[in-house]
Amino acid sequence: MNPLLSRLQPYPFERLRELTRGVTPPADLRPISLGIGEPRHPTPDFLKQALAGAMDGLAVYPATAGELPLREACASWVQRRYGVTVDAATEVLPVNGSREALFALAQTVIDPTRDRERGGPVVVSPNPFYQIYEGAALLSGATPVFANSDPARNFAADWRQIDDATWARTQLLFVCSPGNPTGAVVPLEEWKQLFELSDRHGFVIASDECYSEIYFGEEGAGAPLGGLQAAKALGRDFTNLIAFTSLSKRSNVPGLRSGFVAGDARILKQFLLYRTYHGSAMSPTVQRASAVAWNDEAHVAENRALYRAKFAQVTPLLSQVMDVRLPDAGFYLWAGVPARVGGGSDTAFARELLAQYNVTVLPGSYLAREAHGGNPGTGRVRLALVAGVEECLEAAHRIVSFIKNHP
Numbered sequence: 372m373n374p375l376l377s378r379l380q381p382y383p384f385e386r387l388r389e390l391t392r393g394v395t396p397p398a399d400l401r402p403i404s405l406g407i408g409e410p411r412h413p414t415p416d417f418l419k420q421a422l423a424g425a426m427d428g429l430a431v432y433p434a435t436a437g438e439l440p441l442r443e444a445c446a447s448w449v450q451r452r453y454g455v456t457v458d459a460a461t462e463v464l465p466v467n468g469s470r471e472a473l474f475a476l477a478q479t480v481i482d483p484t485r486d487r488e489r490g491g492p493v494v495v496s497p498n499p500f501y502q503i504y505e506g507a508a509l510l511s512g513a514t515p516v517f518a519n520s521d522p523a524r525n526f527a528a529d530w531r532q533i534d535d536a537t538w539a540r541t542q543l544l545f546v547c548s549p550g551n552p553t554g555a556v557v558p559l560e561e562w563k564q565l566f567e568l569s570d571r572h573g574f575v576i577a578s579d580e581c582y583s584e585i586y587f588g589e590e591g592a593g594a595p596l597g598g599l600q601a602a603k604a605l606g607r608d609f610t611n612l613i614a615f616t617s618l619s620k621r622s623n624v625p626g627l628r629s630g631f632v633a634g635d636a637r638i639l640k641q642f643l644l645y646r647t648y649h650g651s652a653m654s655p656t657v658q659r660a661s662a663v664a665w666n667d668e669a670h671v672a673e674n675r676a677l678y679r680a681k682f683a684q685v686t687p688l689l690s691q692v693m694d695v696r697l698p699d700a701g702f703y704l705w706a707g708v709p710a711r712v713g714g715g716s717d718t719a720f721a722r723e724l725l726a727q728y729n730v731t732v733l734p735g736s737y738l739a740r741e742a743h744g745g746n747p748g749t750g751r752v753r754l755a756l757v758a759g760v761e762e763c764l765e766a767a768h769r770i771v772s773f774i775k776n777h778p
């Protein structure tokens with residue numbers, strides 16, 4: 372057996388199941404889960420029809436590089452959304468959702484034989500973080516190193532916590548913007564610092580942008596800055612930069628498994644080679660429906676409007692009782708637990724809330740690791756506002772009652 376498998380950590384939801392084992396929530400309150408970050412708005416009908424109408428082509432194996440019309444649809448989207456030109460032939464690749472691609476990129480770019488005498492390769496990740504970053508690093512033979520988020524700076528990761536000797540061993544940096552769970556968008560100034568570090572140390576930047584289309588700033592002008600867009604604004608090319616974009620949240624199709632990566636053509640050439648052996652070609656049916664999705668923005672604006680309305684109603688309710696505010700983007704609230712409930716413990720809060728009000732939330736400490744003297748998720752919970760507005764409001768009212776009625 373691959374010994375690296377034993378280094379994988381239990382997934383946060385397993386830990387939550389363990390935490391709430393033996394809890395019997397009140398039977399008269401229907402269960403509401405704000406735990407899992409899975410979109411629950413309906414898939415638009417025209418996308419279902421596009422899928423159903425794209426059944427031809429199943430009799431042949433698809434190419435791993437994808438069909439040109441899909442790659443052109445992705446490239447056109449990047450142009451419209453970010454004002455950035457990418458070459459559909461060499462700078463774009465379809466992927467079966469960003470999760471597998473984030474994992475696979477680490478397997479492609481990490482050289483586990485380098486820097487052995489200095490402790491081996493490093494992958495730098497924000498903390499808290501999307502759990503795949505850590506697993507991808509571990510299974511590639513690298514050591515994950517974390518930069519804690521700083522609540523005083525809009526939850527920006529404090530990259531200064533990584534010392535020069537560690538940057539020198541770094542082969543891959545994960546950036547998550549908009550962030551899961553914090554909802555923070557990386558500003559241009561931070562990108563500038565990250566690009567300088569990448570230039571100095573030669574590491575690859577994987578920019579995970581799967582929440583880019585769910586934002587709360589001004590429609591259009593307030594859309595989150597993307598990694599490729601930041602590179603262009605700073606007068607750079609895409610050297611050592613790969614951006615990950617997904618249809619899952621944008622178009623409410625997490626079950627479709629469709630996204631794309633764009634950026635450095637040199638890396639994508641090797642990534643394509645890796646993917647050919649791994650067997651990650653996208654089904655032609657999914658490819659054609661995906662092109663339809665990338666070419667339509669009306670359904671994305673409608674979806675965003677639903678999140679805007681939901682967050683506008685839920686956030687002020689919760690901010691009466693918790694340290695929480697509207698994030699830049701994404702569909703999470705990253706809420707501070709009041710000290711008078713369970714001493715401010717995120718795990719005690721999650722357990723008691725379920726026990727008394729049948730609402731599931733995810734303890735923040737499960738999404739982060741102990742680093743630099745603390746766990747930056749401690750004392751916060753992640754609330755995924757993915758259900759309909761009524762259900763999210765009901766959950767918020769129950770949380771308010773839970774906190775207000777706490778002895």
Ligand SMILES: Cc1ncc(COP(=O)(O)O)c(C=O)c1O
Pocket residue numbers: 408467468469470471501547550551579581616617618619620625629630
């Ligand atoms: C930060 C982040 N990146 C990537 C993904 C993966 O999304 P998908 O594989 O559906 O594109 C998720 C899913 O929850 C996520 O939260």
